[in-house]
Amino acid sequence: MSRMRSTPLKLSVVLIAVFTGFMTVGLAVAYALMHETLSADIDLRADQVIAELAAIPEEDERLERAGEIASAADPRALLIRFTLDGNTVANSPDLPDGVIHEDEVPLPEPTIADSYLVRHADLVPGVLMVGIGRDSLSELVETFVSILGFALLPALMLTSAIGIVVVRRTTARVEAIRGTLHRLSEGELGARVCAPHSDTDLGDIGRDLDRMAEAQEAATGALRQIGADIAHDLRTPIQRVAVRLERLGDADLPGAARDLLDRAQTETAQIIATFQSLLQIAQLEGGQGRDGFGPVDLAALMHDMTEIYETSAEDAGTTLTLTIDDPLPVTGDRHLLSRLIANLIENALRHAPGTPIRLSLAGKVLTVADGGPGIPEGKRGIVLRRLARLEASRSTPGSGLGLAMVKAIADLHGADLTLGDAAPGLTVRVSFHA
Numbered sequence: 290m291s292r293m294r295s296t297p298l299k300l301s302v303v304l305i306a307v308f309t310g311f312m313t314v315g316l317a318v319a320y321a322l323m324h325e326t327l328s329a330d331i332d333l334r335a336d337q338v339i340a341e342l343a344a345i346p347e348e349d350e351r352l353e354r355a356g357e358i359a360s361a362a363d364p365r366a367l368l369i370r371f372t373l374d375g376n377t378v379a380n381s382p383d384l385p386d387g388v389i390h391e392d393e394v395p396l397p398e399p400t401i402a403d404s405y406l407v408r409h410a411d412l413v414p415g416v417l418m419v420g421i422g423r424d425s426l427s428e429l430v431e432t433f434v435s436i437l438g439f440a441l442l443p444a445l446m447l448t449s450a451i452g453i454v455v456v457r458r459t460t461a462r463v464e465a466i467r468g469t470l471h472r473l474s475e476g477e478l479g480a481r482v483c484a485p486h487s488d489t490d491l492g493d494i495g496r497d498l499d500r501m502a503e504a505q506e507a508a509t510g511a512l513r514q515i516g517a518d519i520a521h522d523l524r525t526p527i528q529r530v531a532v533r534l535e536r537l538g539d540a541d542l543p544g545a546a547r548d549l550l551d552r553a554q555t556e557t558a559q560i561i562a563t564f565q566s567l568l569q570i571a572q573l574e575g576g577q578g579r580d581g582f583g584p585v586d587l588a589a590l591m592h593d594m595t596e597i598y599e600t601s602a603e604d605a606g607t608t609l610t611l612t613i614d615d616p617l618p619v620t621g622d623r624h625l626l627s628r629l630i631a632n633l634i635e636n637a638l639r640h641a642p643g644t645p646i647r648l649s650l651a652g653k654v655l656t657v658a659d660g661g662p663g664i665p666e667g668k669r670g671i672v673l674r675r676l677a678r679l680e681a682s683r684s685t686p687g688s689g690l691g692l693a694m695v696k697a698i699a700d701l702h703g704a705d706l707t708l709g710d711a712a713p714g715l716t717v718r719v720s721f722h723a
Contacts, residue, residue, distance in 0.1 A: 298460070301452035308448060312441050320433050327429060331406050331421045338369065338419045339410045348373055348414055355417070364400040368407070368420030383418060394420075403427040462491045466498060474670070478506040528561060570690065573625075573697040581622040587721075588616035590623065591650055594630045598638075602646060605638050612649040619653055620723040621702045629698045632691045633657040633717055639691075641714060653721040660714040669708040695719075 338358065345351040355371035356378035362369060370379035382395055384407045391401050402422035410417045465482050472480035481502060482495035534554050572578065595611045602609040619626075630648075634657065637646045641661025649656045664672055673696045699706040699719050709716040 298456045301456050305445070305448055305452055309441075309445060312444070316433060316436065316441070320429070323429055324426065327425050331423060331425070334367075335406060335408045335419045335421045338367070339408065339412075339417060342371065342415075342417055343410070343412050351412070351415060352376060352378060355415075364396055364422075365402045365424060366422045368394075368405060368418075368422075370418040371415055373415035379418075381418075381420060384420060388423070389420065459491065462489075462495065466491070466495055469498060469502070473502055473505070478502065567690065570694055570697045573694075573701050578622055578625055578701055581624070582620055583623075584618050585621050585623050585626055586616075587619050587626070587653070587655065588613050588650055590626060591630060591648060591655070594627060594634065595648060598631070598634045601638060602634075606643045607638070607641075608645050609634070610645065610647050612647070614649070614651040616650050617653050619702070619721040621721070625698045625701070629695050629719065630655070630657075632695050636691045636695075636717075637661070637715075644714065655719040655721070656716060658711040658714060658716040660711065663710055663713055663715045664708060666710070672708070673706070692717075 342351055342355055342358075345354055352371065352373050355369065355373075358367070359369045359371070359378050359380040362380055364380055368379075368381035368384070370377065370381055370383055384394065384405070386407055386409055389405045389407050391403055394401055394405065402424045404423040404427070405420035406423060407418065407420045410419070469480045469482045481499050483499065534550060534557060591611060591613070595609055599609055634646065634648075637644075637657060637659040641659035644660030647656075647658045649658075672692050674693060695717070696706050703722055705718075705720040705722075707718045707720070709718060
């Protein structure tokens, strides 16, 4: 599953985005409120200086008080310039109204603020210029930058790290559940999530899925056992019927009766073959057959099977070709592997008559391809089941056990069986690992 499609990842990204947005908006509002408060305080301080001098009625006293303020003021906090009747007291040059930055104030660097709010007032008599330092606003910006760097960013990094850990753990559990569901849908009934003992909803889902899989495996096992028991119990009486039909064939029968007897014997032989295949599949699924495992020259075996079926292919109006590329020996049962190859060739002859059948072996990968109608992708898992037929009427020859036998033999050998599209036709690939 692509991580960008992961629900836990999307939720984590949304939560981090909400947290970031909330913190950003909160900091922006706080900055705006504090900036407004400090700006109002600067205006108030300017008003206070102007009001103080305006309240002194005597010109000499007003000029004297302005001098006292100028001499005592810190230029970073207060600039003042008062002119009365040609007399001036000041700790700064005359400046224009408004916000003045430090590069516009001709004062020495250590004694100058980053910026000033400059106000002019006509006190009648006298002209007053007041500049209030705005270092507090610069410090406000630095403070919020520090908050952003030392609080918000680490918080984001921490929440992102926690989110990544949670996403990885949750994604691993989701992938385990998805993988188990996929394996179960492919027929691997022993697949389990093996969910850890946790109090999360995903843990509960995993345990519920394991219990469901166990119940399904038990039910399927019971059905298989019932099928095997039925096949075993019915094989003997059907074989007896076949023997009696064979004995009946020794009698002198009229033509119609002889024809009916022949058809009965053919049907009985087909029933016996079906039961034998069902029993063998059940035995293979139970693990029987591994005792005969040994080294098998798969290339030589495929050569032999190709020669055996060349005549059948010619009779069906098709060609049978074999390609060998760097073959490697495999470990298995030669008889069972012969049955696997035979079933694949017979399946191609039956369902893709008149089309070329191509056999190939590359390393340990055996492939059989035909040019027939193929199998739709959504139904490829169905044909691997016992007695499965794509044709609803089930009127074509066969019992629906050919590919089921192939799968049982491949599973016994630990090989991967894959059905694909030959464009046109069906490709069956068996990949051995041992």
